Amino acid sequence: MPVPMPGTMPESEMVSDMAQTRLATVTAPNDLESYWLPFTPNRSFKRSPRLIVRAKDMHYYSADNRALLDGTAGLWCTNAGHNRDPIVAAIKRAAEQLDYSPAFQFAHPAAFELAGRVAALAPGDLNRVFFCNSGSEAVDTALKIALAYHNVRGEGSRTRLIGRERGYHGVGFGGISVGGIVNNRKFFGSLLAGVDHLPATYSREHQAFTKGEPQWGAHFADELERLVALHDAATIAAVIIEPMAGSTGVLPAPQGYLQRLRAICDRHGILLIFDEVITGFGRLGYAFAAERYGVVPDLITFAKGVTSGAVPMGGVIARDGIYEAFMRGPEHVIELFHGYTYSVHPLACAAGLATLDLYRDEKLFDRAKALEPRFADAAMTLRGLPGVLDIRTVGLAVGIDLASRAGAPGLRAYQVMERAFQEEGVMVRAAGETIALSPPLIVSEAQIDEIFDKVGRAIKAVT
Ligand SMILES: Cc1ncc(COP(=O)(O)O)c(C=O)c1O
Numbered sequence: 106m107p108v109p110m111p112g113t114m115p116e117s118e119m120v121s122d123m124a125q126t127r128l129a130t131v132t133a134p135n136d137l138e139s140y141w142l143p144f145t146p147n148r149s150f151k152r153s154p155r156l157i158v159r160a161k162d163m164h165y166y167s168a169d170n171r172a173l174l175d176g177t178a179g180l181w182c183t184n185a186g187h188n189r190d191p192i193v194a195a196i197k198r199a200a201e202q203l204d205y206s207p208a209f210q211f212a213h214p215a216a217f218e219l220a221g222r223v224a225a226l227a228p229g230d231l232n233r234v235f236f237c238n239s240g241s242e243a244v245d246t247a248l249k250i251a252l253a254y255h256n257v258r259g260e261g262s263r264t265r266l267i268g269r270e271r272g273y274h275g276v277g278f279g280g281i282s283v284g285g286i287v288n289n290r291k292f293f294g295s296l297l298a299g300v301d302h303l304p305a306t307y308s309r310e311h312q313a314f315t316k317g318e319p320q321w322g323a324h325f326a327d328e329l330e331r332l333v334a335l336h337d338a339a340t341i342a343a344v345i346i347e348p349m350a351g352s353t354g355v356l357p358a359p360q361g362y363l364q365r366l367r368a369i370c371d372r373h374g375i376l377l378i379f380d381e382v383i384t385g386f387g388r389l390g391y392a393f394a395a396e397r398y399g400v401v402p403d404l405i406t407f408a409k410g411v412t413s414g415a416v417p418m419g420g421v422i423a424r425d426g427i428y429e430a431f432m433r434g435p436e437h438v439i440e441l442f443h444g445y446t447y448s449v450h451p452l453a454c455a456a457g458l459a460t461l462d463l464y465r466d467e468k469l470f471d472r473a474k475a476l477e478p479r480f481a482d483a484a485m486t487l488r489g490l491p492g493v494l495d496i497r498t499v500g501l502a503v504g505i506d507l508a509s510r511a512g513a514p515g516l517r518a519y520q521v522m523e524r525a526f527q528e529e530g531v532m533v534r535a536a537g538e539t540i541a542l543s544p545p546l547i548v549s550e551a552q553i554d555e556i557f558d559k560v561g562r563a564i565k566a567v568t
Contacts, residue, residue: 146519155526160187163545163552165532174531176556178545181351181383182414185463186547192415192459199455208236208448215454222461223411224422226392229401233428235441236420236449240382240408241275243419244345247404248279249443251343251376254427260374263342264299267332267375271305273352274345274380283345286353301336303328303346307356309506313495314488315357316481322359326366329375338373343403348394351383354539355497355504363400376403376427382419386410387464387546389500390474397500403427413460418453469546473501479550483557484542490561491568492517501548505540507564514538520567521560528566529559540564 133139137151156168163186165173178184185192199215206213220234237246248266255263268274268283275281281289282297285305290296304325312319329344348363350356370377384394385407391397393405404427408419431440447453464470481498487505488496495506510516515537522535534541544556 153523153527155523162186162188163548167526171530173526174552174556174559176525176531176542176544176560177534178543179414180409180534181388181543182409184387184410184546185413185460185467185469186545189413189459189463191463192413192456195455195459196415196452199451203451206451208446209444212449213451213454215451215458216449219449219454219457219461222458223407223420226461227405227422228393228396230425231395231401231405231422232425233423234420235423235443236418236453237445238417238447238450238453239275239419240380240406241277241280241419242445243382243406243408243421244274244283244380245277245279246419246443247345247378247380247406247421248283248343250404250421250423250427250441251378253441253443254376254430255342257430257433260339262339263374265336265341266297266300267303267329267341267344268300269303269305269346269350271307271350271353271356272302272345272347272380273350274347275382299340301332303332303344305350305353305356306359306362309495312359312497314485314497316478316485316498318357318360318499320360323361323365325359326362326369329366329369333369333373333375338375341373341375343376343378344370345378345380347380347382348384348398349389349499349502351502351541351543352536354506354536355499355502355541355543357497357499358398363398367400367402370403378402378404378406380406382406382408383502383543384500386413386460387470387473388502388543390477391470411460412453412456413463415460416450416453416456417447418450418457464546467547473546476501476548476550476553480553483553486557487561487564490564493564501546502543503541504536505542505560505564507538507540509538517567521563524563524566525560529563531556531559531563533560533563 157165158168159166163175165175223234224232237243266283270285272285274284282300285302306322306325311321348358367377379395379402381393389397395402403424405422412418477500480501484496484498484503487493492508494508497504507517518535518538518540521540522533525531525533
């Protein structure tokens, strides 16, 4: 319908025309066309949709009412399992009591309570929590805090950010700039200036079929010294890495790598940021991977598991000294010009508090730690299947690399994912040539076996 130009139509007719438009919207067909799916091949999805309509504990249920064992905790987030009663009840209570409270200039009590609970889980003096709504926002927040921190201390020349090849830090411009996944970067212009990258820590030749942290590869941390020599430490603000690179296919840190990186950062006054959006809240058997590795970063980003995926939430945990560096100047002046309308949303805080209670009461981080060897053994049973090139495990996460099909990168893993969903009743994640698995931490031993049996059958079926 042609849009009338303002002034070309009497007001009464314009009103009725707008009402017509609204009516047309209400009667719009509920089909697959309007929705543009994120990180999904839309045309192939719409030819054979994978629709999920409900979930409980370890299972999703498809639109045709098939139970699907969740091998991926949604997108690495439902660590406490699905639709857990205490989380659902807490969200309901919060929705009835306080729908929204402004995040700037005002606050609500649950925000302080959750900040304290998250800080208590973090190691060392990581005691200050800045909330946002996703992992991408958490990363951009951490990068901005790092830059501003140096600025307020009079070291404004420290503007350079160092990421890592194959790193994933979400989809904001900051995150894709420090990230190292080609397709996430190459379509989006010149990105942030002044970013450099460490090399990825993976080598199939030296690390294939490793359970846990590979022995080979700590020396990759020394590349930071090379970047310092190239750029000068006085220009470098921060290094950001995932303690275990998840989205690129589960690459555990080599033994000693994170410790070496910490030492080099200390030597040169560079902030170390651990992006724990995946590794936070139990995935590696600890509240944060920082604890597993005995390394205290300066900033930790988190999201996903903080609410077990039930309501979007993310955040950054900062060391005391970073927070305190901002607490200067006149007290009526904002110290950090950054924040989001939906930071510390009351529903997210309620979900977060109930989720942390569940992690504590059901000892889910310890459970993940105890299940790790069993999970790794079950994963390695897939070794030798057609097209399986490598299997890497750490905590309750595994990456299974598959051989590419000639001329069709990523197709085999995509076919395994489709087959697993349609025929085997298990949810897996296809990331490039890798099948990634990361079940909720409530997974039973029998369900671990079931996941790998089903994935094994799907791999064989698509060869
Ligand atoms: C390490 C890491 N950082 C950031 C993100 C981005 O999180 P979100 O998708 O919530 O923006 C992810 C998402 O998987 C992630 O794995």
